[in-house]
Amino acid sequence: MNLLPIPAFSDNYIWILHHRQQAIVVDPGEAQPVLQALDRLGLTLQAILITHHHGDHTDGVAPLCQATQAVVYGPARESMPAGTVALRGGDAFSALGVSWRVIDVPGHTAGHIAYYGEQPDQAPLLFCGDTLFSGGCGRLFEGTPAQMQASLDTLAALPDDTRVCCAHEYTLSNLKFACAVEPGNTALLQYQSLCQDLRARHQPTLPSRIGHERDINPFLRTRVPAVVAAAQAHAGTPIDRCDPVAVLAQLREWKNIF
Numbered sequence: 001m002n003l004l005p006i007p008a009f010s011d012n013y014i015w016i017l018h019h020r021q022q023a024i025v026v027d028p029g030e031a032q033p034v035l036q037a038l039d040r041l042g043l044t045l046q047a048i049l050i051t052h053h054h055g056d057h058t059d060g061v062a063p064l065c066q067a068t069q070a071v072v073y074g075p076a077r078e079s080m081p082a083g084t085v086a087l088r089g090g091d092a093f094s095a096l097g098v099s100w101r102v103i104d105v106p107g108h109t110a111g112h113i114a115y116y117g118e119q120p121d122q123a124p125l126l127f128c129g130d131t132l133f134s135g136g137c138g139r140l141f142e143g144t145p146a147q148m149q150a151s152l153d154t155l156a157a158l159p160d161d162t163r164v165c166c167a168h169e170y171t172l173s174n175l176k177f178a179c180a181v182e183p184g185n186t187a188l189l190q191y192q193s194l195c196q197d198l199r200a201r202h203q204p205t206l207p208s209r210i211g212h213e214r215d216i217n218p219f220l221r222t223r224v225p226a227v228v229a230a231a232q233a234h235a236g237t238p239i240d241r242c243d244p245v246a247v248l249a250q251l252r253e254w255k256n257i258f
């Protein structure tokens with residue numbers, strides 16, 4: 001099984017997973033780079049997985065469907081291209097010999113879903129669209145902080161070695177913010193220099209791992225005293241340390257203007 005991030009637009013990744021000349025693609029915002037990769041690697045596109053309705057994740061679907069026989073999967077609660085197999089949290093299906101479980105992750109959009117794939121002898125895969133990024137999370141365009149907190153809690157509970165395949169290369173700017181929140185987090189500082197190195201060589205910082213994100217991503221650390229204290233200092237008002245939703249809301253607003 002091979003996993004490949006295809007760069008698109010300025011900072012999107014379209015993930016391709018392939019095995020024995022069969023491929024699936026996640027969130028194709030454009031078709032051209034996908035068709036080129038399929039051609040170069042001699043792959044047949046079996047399925048397209050969509051996490052949410054934004055154009056930078058879906059605009060390539062129609063041209064890909066014209067060029068291939070791919071089955072399209074997407075969230076039931078969002079407007080999707082005609083013919084999309086509508087999925088809800090808890091649904092399961094198999095593609096490429098992997099059994100995929102659908103997880104509801106509202107917050108960035110109201111009906112956003114993520115795909116969690118397990119297969120024997122390999123670390124699990126998570127395609128989380130614009131919900132979880134390395135070192136950060138998506139903007140709250142349609143959902144509430146409470147929804148995003150619940151979605152991130154669900155993702156954080158996945159096995160440590162889960163490969164986190166995010167839809168954007170936002171890692172360095174996220175880590176700059178994360179360091180402002182938690183300047184004393186040594187794992188974070190080490191990861192930042194590793195990622196700076198990767199980006200200097202034009203390499204992706206992804207996939208990340210869930211266990212690692214729990215150590216360095218402030219949005220998965222809304223119950224950590226240092227993170228609560230930083231959110232509170234930014235808010236300028238006391239935050240109940242037992243209220244991770246209030247901490248997340250504050251972090252998200254701070255990041256928006258950072």
Ligand code: ZN
Nearest residue numbers: 052054108130
């Ligand atoms: Zn989006």
Ligand code: FE
Nearest residue numbers: 054056130167
């Ligand atoms: Fe996006």
